[in-house]
Amino acid sequence: MIGLFNDNFPPVLDGVALTVQNYAYWLHQKGHNVSVITPYAPGAGEVIKEASYPVYRFTSIPIPFRHPYRFGMPYFSPIFLQEWQNMKFDLVHAHCPFTTATLARSAAKSQHIPLVATFHSKYRQDFEHNVPSKDIVDMMVKRVVRFYEKADEVWIPQAAVEPTLREYGYKGAVTVVENGNDFSTPVEQIKVMRKQMREELGLEQDELMLLFVGQHIWEKNIGFILDSLALIRDLPFQLFMVGTGYAVHDIRTKIKQLGLAAKVTMLGNIHDRERLKRIDAAADLFLFPSLYDNAPLVVREAAAMHTPALMLQDSTAAEVIQPDKNGFLTPNDTQAYADRIRFLMQQPELLERVGQNASKTIARSWEDVMDEVILRYRDIKESYKIKHGK
Numbered sequence: 001m002i003g004l005f006n007d008n009f010p011p012v013l014d015g016v017a018l019t020v021q022n023y024a025y026w027l028h029q030k031g032h033n034v035s036v037i038t039p040y041a042p043g044a045g046e047v048i049k050e051a052s053y054p055v056y057r058f059t060s061i062p063i064p065f066r067h068p069y070r071f072g073m074p075y076f077s078p079i080f081l082q083e084w085q086n087m088k089f090d091l092v093h094a095h096c097p098f099t100t101a102t103l104a105r106s107a108a109k110s111q112h113i114p115l116v117a118t119f120h121s122k123y124r125q126d127f128e129h130n131v132p133s134k135d136i137v138d139m140m141v142k143r144v145v146r147f148y149e150k151a152d153e154v155w156i157p158q159a160a161v162e163p164t165l166r167e168y169g170y171k172g173a174v175t176v177v178e179n180g181n182d183f184s185t186p187v188e189q190i191k192v193m194r195k196q197m198r199e200e201l202g203l204e205q206d207e208l209m210l211l212f213v214g215q216h217i218w219e220k221n222i223g224f225i226l227d228s229l230a231l232i233r234d235l236p237f238q239l240f241m242v243g244t245g246y247a248v249h250d251i252r253t254k255i256k257q258l259g260l261a262a263k264v265t266m267l268g269n270i271h272d273r274e275r276l277k278r279i280d281a282a283a284d285l286f287l288f289p290s291l292y293d294n295a296p297l298v299v300r301e302a303a304a305m306h307t308p309a310l311m312l313q314d315s316t317a318a319e320v321i322q323p324d325k326n327g328f329l330t331p332n333d334t335q336a337y338a339d340r341i342r343f344l345m346q347q348p349e350l351l352e353r354v355g356q357n358a359s360k361t362i363a364r365s366w367e368d369v370m371d372e373v374i375l376r377y378r379d380i381k382e383s384y385k386i387k388h389g390k
Helices: 015-029 044-050 078-085 099-111 123-130 134-150 159-168 187-200 222-230 248-257 273-282 297-304 316-320 334-345 348-361 366-388
Strands: 002-005 034-039 055-058 060-062 070-072 091-094 115-118 153-156 208-213 237-242 264-268 285-287 309-312 328-330
Touching: 002 015, 002 099, 015 034, 015 297, 015 366, 034 070, 034 099, 055 078, 070 099, 091 099, 091 366, 099 115, 099 134, 115 134, 123 134, 134 159, 153 159, 159 316, 187 273, 208 222, 208 273, 208 297, 208 334, 222 237, 222 248, 222 334, 237 273, 248 264, 273 297, 285 297, 297 309, 297 316, 297 348, 309 316, 309 334, 328 334
Parallel strands: 002 034, 002 091, 034 055, 091 115, 115 153, 208 237, 208 285, 237 264, 285 309, 309 328
Antiparallel strands: 060 070
16 A cells, blocks of 8 residues: 655645645556545545545644644544554655654654655745744754655655755755646637636626635745735736635735735635636636745646746746746746736737647646656665565
């Protein structure tokens, strides 16, 4: 059995949770025995019922100021511990370096099996948001690095992520294994979805639909988006924001302060993937100036629906962008970002062409990615047996 470990999983929504969900789904679809180990979250019962593979959850408590994330406590979960004793794996894959990672490492050590670990996020920024002491943050980062050093293979979702891991102090080898997306849709169907959703959202024919999907936290550079839009609030556009997070209230306040209340709609979390797909299809331009993200799924999902992204030059997330070919880049400057949106409003043909190219060059399917993953898993298990004389 392949064990997938992460500290959050649907109904908690973010890119890593959706990555793990797609790993589990496609591994199961391709005939592999797979299970997910993750903390409990409210509403998890429905997710377990819908899954075609086992999802093992353990006790958790909310993390202060980090809604909807939770801190897992597996050793306070008698039922889970009983299940845990009976779980036998042939490979474990940790998608975060925290609570579930300790379980993955324990299983790898006690069962003499390989441990794969993917480095998804810029953890230092998360630590700095919650911990005022630089010394403690440094200690936490070192602990993260120690976990990756114990893995048999470390994966990153795109090459541009490697410098961050090196900056943290990791010196071992890394393997690039890309993320996929589950939004691929025929062109004619996208056109129908776009028309229907724009009508549902009440958009005028000449209004540019801008979209942001992601955690509503300041690290995502949402303040940058709003400050940029304030510079062009005289233009006919509407921004729709999908997601939730600790900064929701402050974001609403900033929207009002900037005079953008009539131009920004916060839709909250959208668990219905089909609805989110239609919203992606309706958008003209996906705004994602994040310096925090490594390889955001949301950019790939938008690309699959022919919606190009406007990102920042030299950001890790923008590695997949070929300027004016499959997306757009600007300097890290709100005026430049605003000017680019203003220009693109007058270039519908360019937006359409770049969106089509984005779907061809950025939006790789999860099924395709899983074929690569399965081969990697096989090679890792064989190498482990040879190395340990099994």
